[in-house]
Amino acid sequence: MSGTDKTKSGLSIDGPVVILVEPQLGENIGMAARAMGNFALAELRLVNPRDGWPNIAAQRAAAGADHIIEKVALFATLEEAVADLDLLFATTARAHDQAKPVMSPEAAAQEIRGHVTGGGRAGILFGRERAGLTNEEVARANRIITYPVNPGFASLNLAQAVLLMGYEWFKLATSGALPFAMPERSERASQEQMEAFFETLVRELDRVEFLRPAEKRDTMLVNLRNIFFRMEPTKQDMHTLHGVITAIAEGKKGPAKGGVLDSEQATRLRALLAEQGQVASLPDSSGSLRGLARLLRRNPTDAERMLWHALTRDRRFAGQFKRQTPVGRQIPDFVSFVHRLAIELVNKEESEAVVADRAARRAWLESRDYRVADIKVADIETDLETELARLQAIIAEAK
Known part of the structure; x- marks a missing residue:
């Protein structure tokens, strides 16, 4: 059960019937059921299992595939087990010298898919662990499936054979969709x-x-x-x-x-500081103010980083602005002491506390002959050059 996400429901896909002919070990039946569950194959039929049925060893080895084990159909003969099927495949590692198509698991899955989609009933035969299927049993099948394996070591465990066929079937039925992908975290x-x-x-x-x-x-x-x-x-x-x-x-x-911090966290930090009134009510406000300025400089938002990058590289503004620098007891986002101009970044859907804090800061700065330019974060992200031109015009007005 390791790796199973129990919060997700299993898929229900009409697929082929799996028929195990005279399986010998209960453990192999259980592991075959488990492999079927991995790939949404639900119908398992047993033909004369050696150790009888039900089998406690099979239940234990199924590792949670109880919905398959509990609905196993038991038959005394192969003829009875396949009577209602109209397309039958026999899996074998040996050539039986019979004139019928020999297919890979992938090709067989494609034919089964088309047949089942058209309303047909298909089944896949798997033989005994020791000897596989007899010539007579293979003769009942319409097609032969053989696996591309090492010819010098071609024997597969029964559950492995079921798993490989189930994998090809499920991959085709689900278009190879993976259960998860790398998350887009940013x-x-x-x-x-x-x-x-x-x-x-x-x-x-x-x-x-x-x-x-x-x-x-x-x-x-x-x-x-x-x-x-x-x-x-x-x-x-x-x-x-x-x-x-x-x-x-x-x-x-x-x-x-x-x-x-990342940009979202930095934005929340600034909002929190505004709502708490920054450092106006703190003792030793000058030292606290310097510490707060360092904190804000160390944690720029994306918009602040973009604008700062432009202000430091653009010849019109290079060397004229500082970022998150105290002006008295206020910390505007950007300030030019040369032009006595403060820049405030305005986020979407700001709280009343943030808006009120900015208004108070504006009034304080303007009372000391600083001009304040508000720039929307959205405008920086979508049309930075227009905002830079507007900033240049504001500076030119004062000359």
Whole structure:
């Protein structure tokens, strides 16, 4: 039963009947039933089992395939067991010199699929563990199934033979659908985000003089870039890598000691701080304010990262803005002391506490001759260049 998800219901698929001819061991019957259960084969018929029926050894070996074991049909002869079937296959590892089609399990599954879909009744014969099927028993079949196995060691355990046939049948009946896939835990990182990470990486490598000698610098950068771009990392991957580089560069401990949050967590952090009134009511507010600013810088949202990357690379703004820097007792998202301009990022569906906190911060900043520009997060993510042009116009108005 290991690996079975009991919260999921089994599939019910009309399929071939499995007929075991004079099986010898109860354990093999049980394991054959288990293999049938793996691949949604439900009808098992036994022809004169050696140790009789019911069989406690079979029940134990079935490992949970009780729905098959409990409905086993018992027959005294093969003729009786196949009387209602109109397409019969015999599995064998030996050539019986009979003029009838010989098929692989895959080809047989395809024919069975078409036959059952058309309303027919199909069955597959499996012989005794020791001797397989007799010539007379094979003669009753319309087709022969044989497995592509090592000719020097062709004997299969009874349950193995049932399992291989069941696998080919189920794969065809379900179009080979897998029960699960790799979860999409995060969206793929954007080019903007990749570039921001790469710029951070190169800056830190330059700081430790890794990219030497100078004549090989460009080649080394191309190789480094290819390493990360071949990975096709997700946004979460980029957050993690940013955190790794920052922790190494600053000598800080990992996430348990103030690591990097993902964008959603960082957004919730900012909302929580707004709802708690940030540090206005805390003792030693100047020290708390500096600590809070460091925390916010260490945990940028995706939008904040995108805008910061643009502000530091664009010639119109390079060197003019700081991110998450205290202005008195307020911490705007971005501030330019040169232009006395603060930028506030506005998220979708903000709570009343967040809106009120931003309004109070705006009033405080404007009372001290700072202008405040609100930029919607959605606009940064969809049309950053338009927002940069608007920011340039705001700066030009004050000149």
